[in-house]
Amino acid sequence: MAVRRKLIREMVEALLAKHRISHGAVPVEKIVESYGIKLSLDEVDDELSGFLVREPGKNKRSVIGANKAHHPHRQRFTIAHELGHFLLHKGEMVHLDQGRGALAINLRNEQSSRGEDQDEREANLFAAELLMPAIFLAKDLEGVSLDILGDSGVLDRLAKKYKVSTQALTFRLANLGYIQL
Template sequence: MIVRRPRFAMIKRTVNSLLMESGVFGPAVPVEKIAEEAGIEVRYGDLGEISGLLARKPGITIIGVNVEQPNVRQRFTIAHELGHYLLHEGLGEHADRDYRINFRDSSSSEASNVLEIEANFFAANLLMPEEFLERDDAESAIEDDQGVADLAAKYDVSRHAMSLRIGKIYGHLRPF
């Protein structure tokens, strides 16, 4: 299936179902546990310039996470790769016919590839669900650096990610 434009509504539904199935009703979302419940093994190592990767082989799926990056980046990487796993059949480099690898690198955050846009949107929705942010009155934190910092700590995400998410939910930026 070729994805030509981001499927934001479908991704929101997928994330909401995933949170319900996992029994997650508030922050911080246990993203590694959710990935493991989906049958994915999460491994940590020094990946150099790569933030993370998704490796699929019949019978096993692995999310590789760069241990050298901050915890909040590692959590976003796991959520991003889980998004690829649930939304996309496989892409990227092929080591052989049965093995697919998706890399998360600096280009993953650029809004130039629909699959990356979807994986980023999935990760943002999983780690910072709109319903949770509404309960925490996140809109009032838009102009307050300390409010953003407090929410970021509560959700175990970066201040930058929280700032973007709040701005996009409340109409100050494009969807993320």
């Protein structure tokens, strides 16, 4: 099954319109909270970037967690990634002891970031689309010449504007066809 690029772009565009967001940096935390999802920055193993926990049933409480020790830009990407899982994937059921039922869990770790699993690729794409929307970048890059080997001022300025790493922005621009890696 192929990554659902069109669906993800349409979902993100609808989210941006719903929240009246017309420029970066996208307030991903506010979007998460609009779904009633609790956001938690926790001290966890460094290999774990974040997690999504969904409790099935009437209450359907959900929590998105991000590693408190990671850079704020990485935390934002992790939060957006987990929101992508929330909206796109059901997660894996984990059964608890002592009759406490089950939880659906998605984890973001080193394996996730390599993008080898379709769900992970979709969540990564969702995060990139949400944090660095194609339509916003198109406006920002109108009439701009990009030279990633020369002056990186444009990349640095855009990364700061969108509150993402220069590396994430570079990959996004390459995926959108603005630059070649």
